[in-house]
Amino acid sequence: xxxxxxxxxxxxxxxxxxxxxxxxxxxxxxxxxxxxxxxxxxxxxxxxxxxxxxxxxxxxxxxxxxxxxxxxxxxxxxxxxxxxxxxxxxxxxxxxxxxxxxxxxxxxxxxxxxxxxxxxxxxxxxxxxxxxxxxxxxxxxxxxxxxxxxxxxxxxxxxxxxxxx
Numbered sequence: 001x002x003x004x005x006x007x008x009x010x011x012x013x014x015x016x017x018x019x020x021x022x023x024x025x026x027x028x029x030x031x032x033x034x035x036x037x038x039x040x041x042x043x044x045x046x047x048x049x050x051x052x053x054x055x056x057x058x059x060x061x062x063x064x065x066x067x068x069x070x071x072x073x074x075x076x077x078x079x080x081x082x083x084x085x086x087x088x089x090x091x092x093x094x095x096x097x098x099x100x101x102x103x104x105x106x107x108x109x110x111x112x113x114x115x116x117x118x119x120x121x122x123x124x125x126x127x128x129x130x131x132x133x134x135x136x137x138x139x140x141x142x143x144x145x146x147x148x149x150x151x152x153x154x155x156x157x158x159x160x161x162x163x164x165x
Contacts, residue, residue, distance in 0.1 A: 007059035007072055017073060017134035017145075021064055028060040066127055067156065070149045073134055079142035085150050093154045100162045112162065119159045126152055 008015045011027045035053045040046040062068040074081040085093075096119070103111035126148060133145045 006076060007062040007069075008076075010055060010059035011063065013063070015073060015076060017066075017069060018131040019063065019069070024060055024063045028056065031056045066130070067149065067152055070130060070134070070145065070152070074142060074146055074149065077142050079146050081146055081149055083143070083146050083150055085154060086147070089151055089154065093158060096158055097161065100158060104162070104164070116159070116162045119155060119162055123152070123155050123159060126155060 037050040071081040
């Protein structure tokens with residue numbers, strides 16, 4: 001993966017799932033300060049710094065989203081980042097979706113809040129497991145991390161559905 005394609009390399013950050021948002025934002029701030037297009041009187045150099053600042057900002061956006069961050073790590077490891085979800089996970093998500101839909105249909109605020117809290121807790125647990133898998137495992141964990149990314153995508157869709165209330 002080249003620097004152009006690797007958001008971690010683009011920002012000069014270590015390849016870790018557990019990189020913190022504050023660390024990403026600070027690196028973004030420092031790097032953008034060095035390539036500010038308005039400081040370039042030459043139009044060609046201004047265009048180049050504008051391109052560089054856009055690439056730096058895009059890299060930071062990728063790393064600030066845990067799904068994109070995981071996908072970048074998986075691609076760098078040569079692992080397909082979108083395996084199909086196992087049937088048991090699909091069944092579980094279907095059951096959760098039915099609970100969320102029922103709470104939304106009845107406009108039961110406490111049931112909606114309970115669903116949102118439960119899904120958020122699952123998401124946080126999943127993010128912790130992903131950090132452990134990516135950053136602390138002894139290798140060979142790429143497939144498990146990819147499966148967790150698939151689960152995170154499903155959990156995030158469910159959370160978005162619940163938050164539409």
